[in-house]
Every structure is written in structure tokens, then in C-alpha cells.
Amino acid sequence: MGLQGKAALVGVADYKNVRKYTGKRKFYLEQWAELTQMALADAGLSKDDIDGICCSSIPESDLFAPATVAEYLGLKVNFAEMVDLGGASSVSMIWRAAAAIELGICEAVVCAAPGIPIPSNPDRGPRDPNRFYGSTSANWGSPQTEFDVPYGNVAQNVGYALIAQRYADAYGYDERALAKIAADQRTNAQGNPKAVFHGQPITIDDVLQSKMVADPLHVLEIVMPCAGGSACIVVSERLARKCKHRPVYVTGCGEHLTTRSVTYAEDMTVSPVGPAAASAFGMAGKEPTDIDVLQAYDCYTITVLLTMEDAGFCGKGEGLSFVNEHSLTFDGTFPVNTHGGQLGAGQAAGMAGGMSQPVEGVRQIMGRADGRQVKDCNTALITGTGGIMSEQSVIILEGA
């Protein structure tokens, strides 16, 4: 049962992350076309090889996103999926693509996550004051609209701060260890010219002296929104042999979700990654000690901490000492988010932040991570996280 490891990531593409984007604005459909063309060229495949697409929502069409994408790109596909798992969407796209390929219904699936600003709409009316950030529903009948929002529990910061505060009470809080996650990842970003913070290393003290946003979260423990976007191509074993780079097989996967609002989570300090990681490790026949690099979705430092604990890289409540005992840099004893993560490289808009982690995992295993290459990197574990620890997905990637 489970994935047999017969589908491989063979090509990736990404835009440079930019904080204040002044370049040409592009619709998501246009970015889909561009990123697909770039990823195909990277793999050494052509458009006609593609027979599947995995997308997330696109601003151009509230419904029928896959058909809109297929038509725009001129694709004939046997598998079309839209994944609605927030920051976990990209990782979940990849395992769905691998599963569809192993089923035999398609041979090459493009998964893309655009995140460059779209052109300004000349017909756009005044801003609707009842709208919130994109992640927060304002619709009637949404429990979030009715029971979270009126109390100010809006967007992401509040929920993650609630988690961190509860964690502090349960297990103690070493703010220097949390800050070290941000600082080590920023060190990794120095090897990634596409990172928004390339050329700007930081120390633990810089993090702790940065502005307090929602106690105990400092601004440097929270992702920097930016423009960006990335894509990858998953193919069958047969096609993988034709490609230019070392194929990166998807050998395990898992997904778990319980609540949208973390208020109602059974235990706020336990993230959903546990069952997802257990599924992925079981499928791949791997243990946490087999993993050469962890690319963990990192909207906040606390997300990385809980992911490391609940995925089994250390015991529950031991994450802070684990971080203190290891260097998380690309040349360290436990490399995490070698591209800088979203904390160090920026969180591209839309669902694109979560595609940066699998793309980096692929580059590491292909041996193409240039100034931040992990030595002898053959196995990576990638996580995606959506909402407020609402949903988490895991894939394990292995080089051929």
C-alpha cells in the first residue's frame, strides 16, 4: 500500500523573491505558463509530455481553475486537481501527482504556485471594508466569521501566538532557541541569491530586539511577504530516465487536518504533522535519522519547532534544547530550510511560499544547491502547513 516510489520530481523553476515588486505584473495564468515553460526546460521535457495539472485557486476564476489553466496553456490532461490546503497545498499537490502517476492515469504532472502581483483592475470598485485578509473568511455562516473574527482573532499572527503561549506554559520557553531558528535560516539565505534577505544576515539578538507583534512573536519570527512563485514537474519512471537531472523520487507521503481554527484543536501544542509524518516514514521505510535535510514549512519559528517535535526528529517538549544542540545551517548537524526558508527567503504570495520547500528539497538532492549544498544529500523530508496549524502535509524525497 502507499506510494511505491515510482514517480519522480525532475524539473523545478522559481522566480526571484522580491519584497517591493516593481516588475511587470502578470496574471496567475500567465505565471502558470511561464513557470511551466521554465520547469519543462529545466527537466528537459516538452509541453506535449504534460498530461496532468495540480493547481491551487487562481484569482482569474473562482471556479473551474484546472480547466482554465489547461485551456490557457493548451494542455490535454488526464488528471486535473485543485488543492485547497493553504500553505500545505504545494506539498499535497506533489503527492497527489505522484499517486495519479502510480495509478497509471497520467505520466507528467505540472504543479505550480504563482505569487507575483496581478495587473491592477481598472474596474475595481472601492475596497470592501467587511473583507479581511485572504486567509480569513468574511462569509455569512462561516464559523470563523461568527466566532473568531468579532474577538479580533483574525489572520495568522494571533493563532500562532496563542500556540506559542500555550507551549510556553506546558514546556517552558527559551526565546533564544526560537530566535536561533530564524537566525540559522537567515544564514542559509546568504547562500540563496533569490532570497529577499540575501546579503542581510541576522543574529539571535537581532531577532529578540525586533518589534513584538503578538506576544511572544517578534517580527523577525514571522515571514516576510513578497512576490515570487515556483513550480515543479512530477513524472513517471519511464519519463524520468529521459530527463537532464538526477530524478528525485517521492517515496512517502501523508496528510492530516482537524480544525480550521486552532482554538478548537484538541491540544494547541500538538501540530497535525504527527500522523502525516508517521504515514510518510512508514511508506518510505525511513526513520527520522535517515533524513539528510528537513525543509519545514516556516510561517513562524514556532511552526518549525512544533514540526520538528511532532514529526519525530526530537521528543515532545525537547525541541528547544534540540535547536540549541544543533546548527540548522546547510553545513550544520541538522540542516533545516537550506534556502533560508520562508523566514529567510520570503513568503511569496498566494500558495507559493509552500512550494519553495519542495523545490529546495529537489535542488538539494539533485546536487544543484550551489552556495548552500548539503553534503551527500540523498533524502529529504518536506512539510507544508496551512491555516493556523490547521493542516499539514509531508513528502519524503529520495534521489535515484
Added chain:
Amino acid sequence: MKNESDNNALYQRPQPRPTPTSEPFWAGLAAQQIRLQQCDDCAGWVYYPRSHCPHCLSPNLTWQDISGEGTLYSYTVAQQPTAPQFAGEEPQLIGVVELKEGVRLNTVMVNVSPEDLEVGMRVKPVFFQLADTTLLYFEPS
């Protein structure tokens, strides 16, 4: 505490819009009464209001008056407004309270200074009038 009803700013504080299912809960708060649904079949407590019990999916739920006593499960002190609609209210003392019935709810902590907030502290309800609706806030008990 200021009442928000006469706030003419572009962004007004969002108010809950009750549904047919949740209406008894909000009507209860307006009458300074806290009502929770309890499942007739599994005795589980339900919050927020639902059509079916999330413990066993039974549709047989009965409204019960409760005291509203509980403990602070977690909190944050937001130094920046969590949305433009909350500008001017910082620091926002946003809490999650666990009622003694075991359910958790979002709230705002009042009549307490930020540095005195503590996970696990005992709290009691405060009925806060926001324009047309009553919200359920909490204070230390």
C-alpha cells in the same frame, strides 16, 4: 470601555451575524445568559452552535444555561491591530477560554493588565455590548 456603535471610521469592528442555528446563543448573551448546546445522545457539550453534535453527529442537541466559569487556555497581547477594523484597540488581549464544560472559545480579556495574564488563570464572563450584539468577554475571577 468605549462602545463601538458610533464609530464612523471606514473600518468598523466586525459583528457576528447570527444564523438560524446560532441565534439562541446570541439571544442568550443579549439577556446576559450563556447557553451551550448539549447532546441528548452522548452528553457532549458543543461550541460553537451546530446542527449536529461534533462528538457523535447526533442531531439531538438541547440548549442548556451554564455559568460561564472557566480557565484561560491561552492568550496573546497583540501590539499591532490584528486587522484594520481593530485599530485603536491595541494592545488587544485576545484569549482562548476553556469552560468547565470542556469547550473552548475565542474571547477578549478585560479588567486585567497584560502582564497579569497567565495561562490557567480562573476567569468569569463579562457581557460586552458591541453595537447591536453582545459579545462574551472574560475577566479574572
